[in-house]
Amino acid sequence: MKMSLTSRLVWFFSIITLAVLISLGAVLTQAVDHHFQEMDLSELQLKHQQIQYQLQRTEANSGPVALTGELDYLLPRQLGWQFIMFDKDDQPYYASNVALYDIRWDQLEANKLISIHLGENHYRGFLDTQQTTSDWRVLALLNIDHHDHFMQYFLQILWVSLVLAVLLMTGLGWLVMKRALKPLKRMSELASKVSSEHLGERIVLQDLPSELRELAGVFNAMLDRLEASFQRLSQFSADIAHELRTPVNTLLTQSQVALSKARSIEEYQEILASNIEEFECLARMISDMLFLAKADKGTLIPAHERVHLATEAQRVIDYYQLLASEQNIQIKLEGDAVVLGDSVMLGRALANLISNAVRYADPGSEIDVALSQVDHHAIIEVTNQGVEIPLEHRSHLFDRFYRVEPERSHDGGVGLGLAITRSIVEAHGGQIELANETHKTCFRISLPLSPRS
């Protein structure tokens, strides 16, 4: 499992703090050490000048023994000084400490600070190779134990504060992270609450930091889409159940009543024939719903052939004209348009609209089917004279199972015709709309000449 975001961030912060503090400590240590060396150097150089002066003055009037006495006086042991005197052959002549006789002149590096340990004590010296007139040369050593002690103490303080700082950083970082990531936690709590019963939950965007607002917006939009499709789905299932109940109930009652007593063959035949009518209605409903389900899934893929809309429309009109002339209605066709699409599907869409127009047209009136080509679209308009569709029904007209007049459900299908028409039009990348005028109903389809080219 991956580490949580909080612990990961805290971990990063702690490591960064540690690294920064260690570098800072190293720089400080270096600086202090350097400062001490400078101090020692200037003290040693000052002493060196005094020694040179003493050497010149004493050498002229007395021997080396007197010189050592002078040097003992100039470099007092109780103040932490030690020294060693070399003769002109670079051999140690006199040293303030026995251990110093081991030092060879040629082992010493010139013009550099020299570090020498005598027992437990730490000394620093400086060998000046400036040309002098004297035969003698002196290496003065300064005790720097107090520097060492200070450095030790300084490092201790540094380490302790470093550990404390990291611990503090970890703790505080954790608290801050918790606080900063609270909106995320709220989002996840909300997401865990979302279920089919609670699809209405949304994240309040105003409370969120700007970085999360976009994510939350996308999340909300996803919930919107889910809720819409879920509602459509459950509405559709409810509608199906409702629509199936009536014919199934009829069939059940009819068959049970038929069996409740012995009947003549003619009666049985009558009942079976009536059952067939109900079954045919059910079968048509099922295939219509499968068609719509395919459209919903996006698997309704129209063929890609040249369709002369006038030819298709004429065929459909020839068919429905028979029914229309019963009411003395004339169906007129004008114009033409050629689109790339599926002739069977488009024929079905046309048939649905024309059948609809015939059903609601005034007797003796005229139905107009107008085809035209505007810009890159083919326009199909089917207009009939007749009572216009009431305002409250217009927005639902293309919904499944929606009927303007529920009581007239039995003569014209189950209210899937316009939904199927819309699915076909949309599968072709087009649009369908209703244009109502006074005492006129006009369905207008707009199809791109070549969908998804």
Add this chain to the structure above:
Amino acid sequence: MVLAFISKAFGHKRKHANKASDMKILLVEDEAKTADYLKQGLSEAGFNVSLARDGLDGLHLALEEDFDLAILDVMLPGLDGWQLLQAMRKQDRNWPVLFLTARDQVQDRVKGLELGADDYLVKPFAFAELLARVRVLARRGNSAVQDQLSLADLQMDLLAHKVTRQGQRLDLTPKEFALLELLLRRQGEVLPRTLIAAQVWDMNFDSDTNVVEVAIRRLRAKVDEGYEPKLIHTVRGMGYLLEDPTE
């Protein structure tokens, strides 16, 4: 009176399509009730039906006997309809094949037709529709070109585009002529409304079949009104039938 034709609708076929009794049909369908009723229906329509209830049995039967037509369900246990068809074709069993499918997906149709199926029906389908298609497939190859069609005293001259009843000329519109031609060519068969809409008006999708009713009513007015016996009959719940009831 009309109802009497229901019982006749299938049984009658023995007389008209007396060749049907020689027709052997292989039916492969796993759904028990459907299979039994299909077998009964087809047998009563005069066909000699052998039923297999799964793909392997079906293949067995196909390799053992000779048939004139195969009706295959697509979803079968053992061997599905497509595989069965392929196996049959491999063994040179080249009878016409009609598929019954519950999945009306484009890919299925394409696949079926690529494999050499001759027709397909999507469930749920009307039995009359199946019967009509079976007869078309069964007749395939032995339909002689005719220019005269007739039933009782009804005569149709296809070349002269002329129809007479009892010697009197009937004035028909082109669509009425096409409708009557269909009824005459397939006389004695119950033709479902959807089949009529598809054949005469080329309406190959579910449409308002009230139109067919109107068309039949008008045709009947011209063909049957004032004449005896009545030739155009409605078989309720099934479709329309052209036959001479006195025969």
